[in-house]
Structures are given as C-alpha cells and as structure tokens.
Amino acid sequence: MVTRIDAVPLNVMLSIPQPAGSARIVSRNVIVRTVLRDGTVGYGEVALFAGITSESQRSSLAALRRIESSVHGSCGQMWCELSRRIRALAPGLTATRCGVEQALLDAGARRAELSLVRHLGGSPVPLTSNLTVLPGDIPHTLAAARAARRSGFSRIKIKAVGPWKLDVARVRAVAAALPHSWLQVDAHGQYSYDDARRFVDALDQAGVELALFEQPTPPSRPGDLVRLQRETGAPICADESIRGEGDLWRLVERGGIHALNVKVMKFGVLESMSLIEAAAAAGVRCMIGGMSETAVSTSFSAALAAARRHAVGYVDLDTPCFMPHLPMTGGIGYSRGRIVIPHDALGTGIDASALFPPADRAGSQTS
Structure with missing residues (x-):
C-alpha cells in the first residue's frame, strides 16, 4: 500500500x-x-x-x-x-x-x-552506450571524440545542427582520426530533406558509414524519414516525429524506418513499454534514450533496456557522465563504454535519501 x-x-x-x-x-x-x-x-x-x-x-x-x-x-x-x-x-x-x-x-x-531488471523480467547484463559530442568546430569535435574513446566509448554520437557541409566535415574528421568507431549522428530535425540527402550522399562518397542517423528531417514531415531511408539506405531513427504508438504505425504504413528513440520522459513508463513491444512487432529496433536525467532515471531506463533486449538495439544513456557531483549514490556504473547494472541491488540500487528531510530518511532501502 x-x-x-x-x-x-x-x-x-x-x-x-x-x-x-x-x-x-x-x-x-x-x-x-x-x-x-x-x-x-x-x-x-x-x-x-x-x-x-x-x-x-x-x-x-x-x-x-x-x-x-x-x-x-x-x-x-x-x-x-x-x-x-x-x-x-x-x-x-x-x-x-x-x-x-x-x-x-x-x-x-x-x-x-529483486533488482529492477529482474522485476521487469530481464537480467542485469552490461549495455553498450554511446557518448555524445555536442556541436562545435572540427578541432573541438575531434577533441571530444578522442576523449570519448580514451574513456572507453567506441560508440560516438555527434550532434549536427548545420550547415550540412560543416557537419559532413566534422563526421569525416572523426571517422579518419578514429577508425572503427561506431558513428551516430543526431540532427534534431534541423535538415531539410534535400540537405539530409546531400549529407548522406557526401558521407557515402567519402566512404564513411553511419551506424544510425537520428531525426534528420523536421518532426512535422515524418514521411521524409521513410523516403530518406528508402532512397539512400541509411539507417534512420525517429525521435521527435514519434509522440505515441499511432505515429509509429503511420510510419510503418508508409514503408517503415530502421529504429525509434524511446525516452521514458516523453511517453511515461507504461506507454514506453507498449511502444517497445509495438516496435518489435513492426520489425523496428528501439533505442532507449534519455534527456537531462540523473542516475535515478538513467538507472531505471538501463534496467528497462536490459529487460527488453529482444527489441532494443541501441542505448543512449550517457547524461550521468556529465554530472560529476550529485547527492545520490548507487545505481548503474560506467566501465569502458559499457553500462554496468548492479547484480545485487534492490530496485535500481539508487539511494537518494540525502535529498529528503532527515526525519524522512529512515525507510531508505538500497540493497
């Protein structure tokens, strides 16, 4: 109760x-x-x-x-x-x-x-996450990507906001400097269809393979995602274009896309679970992503990703890496680019009792 x-x-x-x-x-x-x-x-x-x-x-x-x-x-x-x-x-x-x-x-x-992942019907297996590189000039992009690799992250997500020629140069620079890296680009819907097509074609001509191209075109034009994947073969991932399960099925009816980004904050937990299962039924891979979340929510999302491994192909849960000092303990850890879910924790393993008044902390349980 x-x-x-x-x-x-x-x-x-x-x-x-x-x-x-x-x-x-x-x-x-x-x-x-x-x-x-x-x-x-x-x-x-x-x-x-x-x-x-x-x-x-x-x-x-x-x-x-x-x-x-x-x-x-x-x-x-x-x-x-x-x-x-x-x-x-x-x-x-x-x-x-x-x-x-x-x-x-x-x-x-x-x-x-039980641990949360067990409670959700899964097992606490390690997850491979990407690390995000924010927009900047080419030297900054290279420095941030190299820092990610030194930290053990082989999957690098590059934020692209245009112009498309500069974004191509940034991605090409990372690919040349860090061969064998898994490269994802997130454009947040900033490209027109024509510019997104030019971006993909330019990388293809340069021999750079994109592992995932997230929301290249405006959310208001979801058909452009389907068209771009069909005409270029690029693995397209929808984010802002998806506001509910109906949006997923409309994309599927148009011809489908490779993946969609499921953020629990955008849908809620119950609807996220339903969306993941619908995507699996439609043959669309899921990426479990997040927003500016601490280890409290990120640990939850990691458990969800591990418990739904049959449908989840990508993990984008890196924000705790940019939050070095928070008043909470426990939860997931990071080791050489992998998210480690604690085996022996109860629930998520998070203890955020320090955030609440001292008189209210007695009931905290973390392991």
Missing part, C-alpha cells in the same frame, strides 16, 4: 566539454519518492526539457501533490492501474507521470527483494 509520495526539486548542473572550456547547463528536475506501508521506498525522476515536454518544476510539483492525495492508500503492485489514474489526474504531464511510475516500480522491486 502506498502511504506517501514525496517530491523535491533538484537543479542539475551538467558539465559538457565545449570549444572554450565547459558549458554549465542547468536542468531543473524533480526527484520523486514513494513510501509503502512497510517502509519500503522507491525513487523516480521527472526530467524537464523544453520542446519535448511542456512541464516545469512548479507544474510538476503541483501535479504531484494532486497525485499523492489520489493514490494514497492504493496498492503499489497495481501500478498499471495507478498509471492510468495518474494520467487522468495530470493529462499531458508525461514526465511527471513517469517519475511516479518509476518510483512505484522501484518500490515494488525492493519490496519483492
């Missing part, structure tokens, strides 16, 4: 390498904690990202107060039903719903004395 849902704001500082030092980017998140009647706790996170969700810390915290009063006394094991109730209470607030869903599932796993 759920006896409490607590929430605290957390302003997360990301330290991301830039051409002139490090960019200090602040993400304003919310950490959620559910408490069951026997004292078992579970943690979740609300990660807010402009342009993806319409939520703010203020709106999320207000919605969580409404949710807490509604689910108080409910059976935590009936989390699917609770998720539907929460959706009715906070329509459109997918990240907020996601934070509660994560916390409920985490508490359920701990109550059952």
Whole structure:
C-alpha cells in the first residue's frame, strides 16, 4: 500500500566539454519518492526539457501533490492501474507521470527483494552506450571524440545542427582520426530533406558509414524519414516525429524506418513499454534514450533496456557522465563504454535519501 509520495526539486548542473572550456547547463528536475506501508521506498525522476515536454518544476510539483492525495492508500503492485489514474489526474504531464511510475516500480522491486531488471523480467547484463559530442568546430569535435574513446566509448554520437557541409566535415574528421568507431549522428530535425540527402550522399562518397542517423528531417514531415531511408539506405531513427504508438504505425504504413528513440520522459513508463513491444512487432529496433536525467532515471531506463533486449538495439544513456557531483549514490556504473547494472541491488540500487528531510530518511532501502 502506498502511504506517501514525496517530491523535491533538484537543479542539475551538467558539465559538457565545449570549444572554450565547459558549458554549465542547468536542468531543473524533480526527484520523486514513494513510501509503502512497510517502509519500503522507491525513487523516480521527472526530467524537464523544453520542446519535448511542456512541464516545469512548479507544474510538476503541483501535479504531484494532486497525485499523492489520489493514490494514497492504493496498492503499489497495481501500478498499471495507478498509471492510468495518474494520467487522468495530470493529462499531458508525461514526465511527471513517469517519475511516479518509476518510483512505484522501484518500490515494488525492493519490496519483492529483486533488482529492477529482474522485476521487469530481464537480467542485469552490461549495455553498450554511446557518448555524445555536442556541436562545435572540427578541432573541438575531434577533441571530444578522442576523449570519448580514451574513456572507453567506441560508440560516438555527434550532434549536427548545420550547415550540412560543416557537419559532413566534422563526421569525416572523426571517422579518419578514429577508425572503427561506431558513428551516430543526431540532427534534431534541423535538415531539410534535400540537405539530409546531400549529407548522406557526401558521407557515402567519402566512404564513411553511419551506424544510425537520428531525426534528420523536421518532426512535422515524418514521411521524409521513410523516403530518406528508402532512397539512400541509411539507417534512420525517429525521435521527435514519434509522440505515441499511432505515429509509429503511420510510419510503418508508409514503408517503415530502421529504429525509434524511446525516452521514458516523453511517453511515461507504461506507454514506453507498449511502444517497445509495438516496435518489435513492426520489425523496428528501439533505442532507449534519455534527456537531462540523473542516475535515478538513467538507472531505471538501463534496467528497462536490459529487460527488453529482444527489441532494443541501441542505448543512449550517457547524461550521468556529465554530472560529476550529485547527492545520490548507487545505481548503474560506467566501465569502458559499457553500462554496468548492479547484480545485487534492490530496485535500481539508487539511494537518494540525502535529498529528503532527515526525519524522512529512515525507510531508505538500497540493497
């Protein structure tokens, strides 16, 4: 039985390498904690990202107060039903719903004395993630890519924002300097179809193979993704074009794409699970991605990826690498470019009790 849902704001500082030092980017998140009647706790996170969700810390915290009063006394094991109730209470607030869903599932796993990945029906196998290189000039791109390789990441994700000729030069430079690297490019829908076609053709002529090309064209023109893959053979991954399962099936009906990026904050946990299974049925690979999430949500997403290995071909869960100092312990670790899911933890293994008032910490369970 759920006896409490607590929430605290957390302003997360990301330290991301830039051409002139490090960019200090602040993400304003919310950490959620559910408490069951026997004292078992579970943690979740609300990660807010402009342009993806319409939520703010203020709106999320207000919605969580409404949710807490509604689910108080409910059976935590009936989390699917609770998720539907929460959706009715906070329509459109997918990240907020996601934070509660994560916390409920985490508490359920701990109550059952299981790791979250076991609770979801999988096993804690290591996952290979990419590491992101943000836009910059060619020397910066090379320096960041080399740093990623020194850290053990062989999969490199290059953010591309145009012009396409500069992006081609950046990708070619990385491919030449770091042969045998797995290269993914994410354009965030910034290219027109013609420029995306020129970008792919130029790399093909240079002998550079893209492992994945994420959202090259505008979200408002999903058919361009299908057309680009059909005409070039490039492995296209949809992100912003997918807002729900219906969008996936519409792409499939047009001819299909190679992959889609599933971010739990964008869909919520229950809908993400449904979307993953729908993609598997359609023959579309999933990439489990994230936004500006701490290890709380990233550990959850890693467990989900491991538990749905039959459908998940790609993992893009690197933001904790850019968050060196946070008031939480446990959860996933990184080793030579791989995400290590703890074998002996309960739930996600996260302990975020330091974020909550001292009088409320007694029930924390992490292993």
